[in-house]
Amino acid sequence: MCKGNLVADYIDPPGAINRLVVAVVNPDDADPLVRHLTAQGFRLTRLESAGGFLRRGNATLLIGIPSARLEELLEMIQVECLTRAYLTSDLFTQSTSDLLPVLPVEVQVGGATVFILDVEKTIYLEAG
Numbered sequence: 794m795c796k797g798n799l800v801a802d803y804i805d806p807p808g809a810i811n812r813l814v815v816a817v818v819n820p821d822d823a824d825p826l827v828r829h830l831t832a833q834g835f836r837l838t839r840l841e842s843a844g845g846f847l848r849r850g851n852a853t854l855l856i857g858i859p860s861a862r863l864e865e866l867l868e869m870i871q872v873e874c875l876t877r878a879y880l881t882s883d884l885f886t887q888s889t890s891d892l893l894p895v896l897p898v899e900v901q902v903g904g905a906t907v908f909i910l911d912v913e914k915t916i917y918l919e920a921g
């Protein structure tokens with residue numbers, strides 16, 4: 794990490810980040826959402842992930858925030874993340890013989906699955 798005044802400005806003051814929002818979103822929604830969030834001053838980490846049920850790719854965003862910005866953040870996620878329908882036949886292939894006819898089933902995915910966690914402490918470590 795670079796040193797100097799810029800770093801001091803960049804790091805959140807102690808105690809400022811007291812919520813962690815974990816948002817699982819569709820990969821097609823992730824790019825515009827990340828752009829809008831960063832433009833509004835949210836800091837986040839994007840992880841490429843996959844759902845356990847459909848085993849399709851999704852994106853998981855880790856967003857550390859002050860609790861005062863929670864509603865604003867949830868609204869932005871809600872606006873950007875669409876509900877989509879996917880067909881899957883996995884329910885049947887996993888639980889019955891492969892010889893039986895496999896009927897596709899439609900499942901609704903999203904807008905977003907959001908977990909909100911309390912953060913005990915946030916620290917930024919620097920070498921030296």
Ligand code: 2BA
Nearest residue numbers: 817843844845846847848849851900901902903904905906
């Ligand atoms: P998936 O696990 O691939 O699930 C995709 C969609 O399949 C779900 O959409 C839901 O509509 C359906 N689904 C999931 N499990 C099911 C089951 N046992 N039986 C019938 N239908 C099922 P969403 O609920 O919107 O979830 C989207 C993604 O969010 C999930 O992808 C997963 O990656 C994540 N997610 C949802 N709930 C979670 C949880 N409790 N813990 C961790 N991740 C979760």
